[in-house]
Amino acid sequence: MPHANLIGKPGEGLRIGLGAIAPSRVAIAAQSIGIAERAFQLGLEYASVRKAFGQSIAQFQNSRFVLADCRTELDQAWLLMLRAAHLLDQGVPIRSEASMAKLAGSETCGRVVDRMLQLHGGNGYSREYEIERLYRDARVMRIFEGTSEIQREVIARDLAV
Numbered sequence: 256m257p258h259a260n261l262i263g264k265p266g267e268g269l270r271i272g273l274g275a276i277a278p279s280r281v282a283i284a285a286q287s288i289g290i291a292e293r294a295f296q297l298g299l300e301y302a303s304v305r306k307a308f309g310q311s312i313a314q315f316q317n318s319r320f321v322l323a324d325c326r327t328e329l330d331q332a333w334l335l336m337l338r339a340a341h342l343l344d345q346g347v348p349i350r351s352e353a354s355m356a357k358l359a360g361s362e363t364c365g366r367v368v369d370r371m372l373q374l375h376g377g378n379g380y381s382r383e384y385e386i387e388r389l390y391r392d393a394r395v396m397r398i399f400e401g402t403s404e405i406q407r408e409v410i411a412r413d414l415a416v
């Protein structure tokens with residue numbers, strides 16, 4: 256590699272690499288929330304249209320509670336992601352905040368997409384419905400850019416435990 260292309264001093268690669276990971280964890284948090292928001296929208300629409308036992312499934316208390324939980328958890332994850340992005344913009348080190356945003360975003364994404372697929376019943380398992388693809392897309396969010404276990408490890412380490 257040409258010397259002019261070095262982005263730091265030799266021996267600093269790990270520090271530079273780790274410095275890039277926090278911002279990209281915030282980006283994965285945002286991506287996870289984007290997937291989950293789309294799944295939520297699809298679940299809401301489907302539950303309003305699909306009828307069972309003479310009423311839309313959105314009218315069953317169970318569906319309403321599921322939708323309420325998803326909305327609440329999505330907003331929680333969104334706020335953690337915004338906090339990390341805001342601190343990043345201020346130039347503040349955000350190791351834990353980025354891990355919390357990534358952990359909450361990706362775990363929320365998994366839960367929300369799973370519940371929205373469940374609301375679709377058997378149709379949710381079919382490729383004819385977009386929710387099936389979102390279910391597959393959601394799964395990797397808990398794995399790449401550091402697994403959920405690694406995010407917990409980072410957060411715990413910053414608590415000095």
Ligand SMILES: Cc1cc2nc3c(=O)[nH]c(=O)nc-3n(C[C@H](O)[C@H](O)[C@H](O)COP(=O)(O)OP(=O)(O)OC[C@H]3O[C@@H](n4cnc5c(N)ncnc54)[C@H](O)[C@@H]3O)c2cc1C
Binds near residue numbers: 398404
């Ligand atoms: C679609 C996709 C795209 C990817 N893109 C990129 C990319 O662009 N660039 C890149 O560099 N990488 C990329 N990766 C790799 C990704 O970052 C790794 O797969 C991820 O960090 C997990 O590492 P691993 O697969 O080696 O799993 P492992 O480290 O083998 O982990 C296996 C399991 O053990 C657990 N585990 C491991 N260590 C600990 C620990 N200390 N404490 C508790 N549990 C632990 C993990 O949480 C996991 O559940 C990509 C992966 C996928 C699936």
